[in-house]
Amino acid sequence: xxxxxxxxxxxRLYPIIGDPIAQVRSPETISxxxxxxxxxxxxxxxxxxxxxxxxxxxxxxxxxxxxGALVTxxxxxxxxxxxxxxxxxxxxxxxxxxxxREADGSWTGDMFDGAGFVRGAERKGERIRGRxxxxxxxxxxxxxxxxxxxxxxxxSIDIIDKDASRAAALAAKLNAAVPECWVQAAxxxxxxTDMIVNASPVGMRDDDGMPGEIPRLSADTLVGxxxxxxxxxxxxxxxxxxxxxxVDGRDMHAGQVxxxxxxxxxxxxxx
Amino acid sequence: xxxxxxxxxxxRLYPIIGDPIAQVRSPETISxxxxxxxxxxxxxxxxxxxxxxxxxxxxxxxxxxxxGALVTxxxxxxxxxxxxxxxxxxxxxxxxxxxxREADGSWTGDMFDGAGFVRGAERKGERIRGRxxxxxxxxxxxxxxxxxxxxxxxxSIDIIDKDASRAAALAAKLNAAVPECWVQAAxxxxxxTDMIVNASPVGMRDDDGMPGEIPRLSADTLVGxxxxxxxxxxxxxxxxxxxxxxVDGRDMHAGQVxxxxxxxxxxxxxx
Numbered sequence: 001x002x003x004x005x006x007x008x009x010x011x012r013l014y015p016i017i018g019d020p021i022a023q024v025r026s027p028e029t030i031s032x033x034x035x036x037x038x039x040x041x042x043x044x045x046x047x048x049x050x051x052x053x054x055x056x057x058x059x060x061x062x063x064x065x066x067x068g069a070l071v072t073x074x075x076x077x078x079x080x081x082x083x084x085x086x087x088x089x090x091x092x093x094x095x096x097x098x099x100x101r102e103a104d105g106s107w108t109g110d111m112f113d114g115a116g117f118v119r120g121a122e123r124k125g126e127r128i129r130g131r132x133x134x135x136x137x138x139x140x141x142x143x144x145x146x147x148x149x150x151x152x153x154x155x156s157i158d159i160i161d162k163d164a165s166r167a168a169a170l171a172a173k174l175n176a177a178v179p180e181c182w183v184q185a186a187x188x189x190x191x192x193t194d195m196i197v198n199a200s201p202v203g204m205r206d207d208d209g210m211p212g213e214i215p216r217l218s219a220d221t222l223v224g225x226x227x228x229x230x231x232x233x234x235x236x237x238x239x240x241x242x243x244x245x246x247v248d249g250r251d252m253h254a255g256q257v258x259x260x261x262x263x264x265x266x267x268x269x270x271x
Numbered sequence: 272x273x274x275x276x277x278x279x280x281x282x283r284l285y286p287i288i289g290d291p292i293a294q295v296r297s298p299e300t301i302s303x304x305x306x307x308x309x310x311x312x313x314x315x316x317x318x319x320x321x322x323x324x325x326x327x328x329x330x331x332x333x334x335x336x337x338x339g340a341l342v343t344x345x346x347x348x349x350x351x352x353x354x355x356x357x358x359x360x361x362x363x364x365x366x367x368x369x370x371x372r373e374a375d376g377s378w379t380g381d382m383f384d385g386a387g388f389v390r391g392a393e394r395k396g397e398r399i400r401g402r403x404x405x406x407x408x409x410x411x412x413x414x415x416x417x418x419x420x421x422x423x424x425x426x427s428i429d430i431i432d433k434d435a436s437r438a439a440a441l442a443a444k445l446n447a448a449v450p451e452c453w454v455q456a457a458x459x460x461x462x463x464t465d466m467i468v469n470a471s472p473v474g475m476r477d478d479d480g481m482p483g484e485i486p487r488l489s490a491d492t493l494v495g496x497x498x499x500x501x502x503x504x505x506x507x508x509x510x511x512x513x514x515x516x517x518v519d520g521r522d523m524h525a526g527q528v529x530x531x532x533x534x535x536x537x538x539x540x541x542x
Contacts, residue, residue, distance in 0.1 A: 005276050007302060009287075009295035009316045016280075021336065024280035031278060044315055045280045047336040059330030065292065065318040 005031050007042050012065055014264060015046040017057065017079075018072035022047075025253060026070050033261035041264075043070060050074065057082060061099075061107065068100040068264050076111070076140055083109030089151075092177040093143045098260050110263060113141055114148025116256025117197070117224060121247045123255055126222050129153035134189040136160050136211040137200030138170045141226050145199050150174055150181035154195070158186035160212055161200075189215060196235070197224035203233035210234050219243035226252055276302050278313050283336055285535060286317040288328065288350075289343035293318075296524060297341050304532035312535075314341060321345065328353060332370075332378065339371040339535050347382070347411060354380030359422075363448045364414045369531050381534060384412055385419025387527025388468070388495060392518045394526055397493050400424035405460040407431050407482040408471030409441045412497050416470050421445055421452035425466070429457035431483055432471075460486060467506070468495035474504035481505050490514035497523055 016026045022045070030043035048056045053075065060066055061082060071079045076095040080086070083099060087110030090096040096109035118128055131154045135146055138161035146157050157174070161167040167185035174183040189196060189212070202211040204227050214235065217223070223239035228249030232240070239246040285305075287297045293316070301314035319327045324346065331337055332353060342350045347366040351357070354370060358381030361367040367380035389399055402425045406417055409432035417428050428445070432438040438456035445454040460467060460483070473482040475498055485506065488494070494510035499520030503511070510517040 005278065007276065007278075007298040007313060007315060009298055010293040011298065011316055013315065013317070022281040027278040027280055027282065042278060042315070044278060044284065044313070045282055045336060046284070046334055049335060052333055056330045056334060059327045062323055063317055063327060064320060065316060 005035055005042065006040075008040065010040055012039075012041040012067045013063070014041060014043045014068045014070060015060055015066065016043055016070035016072060017046050017048045017060070017075060019048055019050055019074060021045045021072075024072055026072075026257075029253065029257045030070065030260060033257050034264075037261065037265060039265065041067065048075070053078060061101075066101070068098065070260065071097050071099065080109065083107050086110065088177075089114055089144065089147050092147050092173065093140075095140055095143070098263055100264050111144050111147075112256045112259045112263065113252075114144035114146070115259045116254075117145045117226070117247065117252045118148045118152045118255070119259055120251035120253075120255030121222065121224065123258075124245070124247060124251060126245055126247065128195075128222075130155055131195040131222065132190070132192050133157045133195045133197060134160060134186070134193045136196075136198045136202070137226075138163070138167045139199070142199035143170055143173075145197055145224075145226070146170060146174055146183065147177065149197075150178035150183065154181060156182040156184075158184060158190060158193070160186050160188070188213060191215070194218070194220060195222045195224070197226075198233070198235050199226050201227070203227035203229060203235060206231070208234065210238070214238060217242040217244050222247070224252075225249060228253065276306055276313060277311075279311065281311055283310075283312040283338045284334070285312060285314045285339045285341060286331055286337065287314055287341035287343060288317050288319045288331070288346060290319055290321055290345060292316045292343075295343055297343075297528075300524065300528045301341065301531060304528050305535075308532065308536060310536065312338065319346070324349060332372075337372070339369065341531065342368050342370065351380065354378050357381065359448075360385055360415065360418050363418050363444065364411075366411055366414070369534055371535050382415050382418075383527045383530045383534065384523075385415035385417070386530045387525075388416045388497070388518065388523045389419045389423045389526070390530050391522035391524075391526030392493065392495065394529075395516070395518060395522060397516055397518065399466075399493075401426055402466040402493065403461070403463050404428045404466045404468060405431060405457070405464045407467075407469045407473070408497075409434070409438045410470070413470035414441055416468055416495075416497070417441060417445055417454065418448065420468075421449035421454065425452060427453040427455075429455060429461060429464070431457050431459070459484060462486070465489070465491060466493045466495070468497075469504070469506050470497050472498070474498035474500060474506060477502065479505065481509070485509060488513040488515050493518070495523075496520065499524065
């Protein structure tokens with residue numbers, strides 16, 4: 001992602017909006033994705049305080065050289081009101097993280113957190129289809145990953161969340177949206193599991209330990225962790241110790257860059 | 272100005288607003304100025320349609336990581352309403368092209384079109400002080416250059432504009448603001464003139480010719496032309512033919528980059 005970035009008067013803008021904003025990586029990675037495609041466009045960080053969302057966001061979307069936007073915490077649900085249509089993931093989850101302007105001026109939104117995870121795994125040569133998944137965390141990231149895994153053909157997903165009703169609600173939603181995948185709330189990792197994903201915040205702090213009780217894993221278990229930390233999380237260290245292949249938060253972000261850049265560039269806008 | 276630009280989540284933004292916007296150079300030059308100073312800030316092009324100015328501009332200025340703005344045609348006068356205080360040039364001319372946010376959240380504006388011209392000349396080693404100037408054009412650029420030249424110590428300015436009342440009004444304004452410089456409306460280039468500046472649009476088209484009747488020039492005459500064109504304008508070609516030193520639109524823009532970058536970086540904002 002070291003493509004030279006050059007912003008000119010003709011550059012098309014894709015603000016990433018969030019609060020806070022300084023920590024986001026998309027200005028580098030998404031802009032790098034545009035540069036790699038030879039497109040004069042850039043992702044720029046726009047700090048939107050929660051109490052100014054309703055003033056700043058409509059104004060940003062009315063700027064003619066803004067062709068899309070990325071959305072991060074805490075606006076992934078709130079931004080849905082600005083989309084004229086939603087992709088399937090966004091519609092199922094009720095949240096989105098990318099918006100693009102169509103040729104007619106309308107806005108299409110979709111959620112790429114889950115697609116980023118799946119694509120990040122595929123980029124490392126991992127198979128997703130047919131897996132029996134144990135997923136920790138039924139929040140925003142967990143919902144998106146569960147949906148993307150179901151769409152990618154996993155056999156089953158056990159959703160483990162300390163809020164059991166949240167896990168059950170997500171399971172019900174996914175069973176309705178993707179009936180060919182079996183999703184249920186669970187409290188432990190079943191011995192049939194061959195893919196474990198942490199989509200909870202556990203692991204963000206060095207001393208966090210595991211997101212739950214994790215058994216000794218067979219080497220064919222694929223391990224995923226959404227956390228982006230300086231050092232490998234306890235879960236990823238465990239995967240390595242068990243000889244497993246793994247996908248971490250950086251892989252997921254890299255996979256999402258592809259997916260989002262494609263989403264932006266395959267729009268029907270006239271430019 | 273080939274410093275590597277890198278936009279991260281922590282980059283501070285300085286939108287340049289105008290309609291149209293694709294032709295502006297500041298995203299490259301001003302961002303280059305920030306990069307040369309080692310500051311993580313960027314100038315980004317923001318197209319503001321005239322009829323959305325009142326929605327987009329207040330929203331932009333309320334974004335916490337927007338620390339300033341550049342303003343180009345047709346908003347240099349209209350933007351004045353957003354400044355809490357004005358530098359002397361902006362106050363005299365009633366227009367501004369740069370705004371910066373102060374530590375208390377208020378906005379200071381100033382006009383650098385004229386300072387850019389003077390600094391552009393100085394960067395080429397030219398003396399401004401003591402000159403007897405003939406200036407073509409009493410519009411926005413002419414007003415700014417006349418004010419900056421008066422402040423830089425020229426002895427006199429003859430303002431030549433096909434709208435004689437506009438030239439007279441500018442002369443009156445400058446005589447009041449900078450009494451030590453003698454400014455008057457004129458219709459021809461006096462033989463005492465040792466500096467000629469074109470601040471009219473004449474020269475933007477290849478076949479435009481001269482901005483007015485220009486005599487044979489002595490080699491100590493300094494010639495300036497605000498026009499940025501592919502090839503030297505007829506006035507600059509005449510200067511070269513007469514053995515004169517000259518300052519063109521590119522020199523003026525380069526001089527303005529220094530002045531505006533300093534204005535932005537010498538603000539009192541806390542960052």
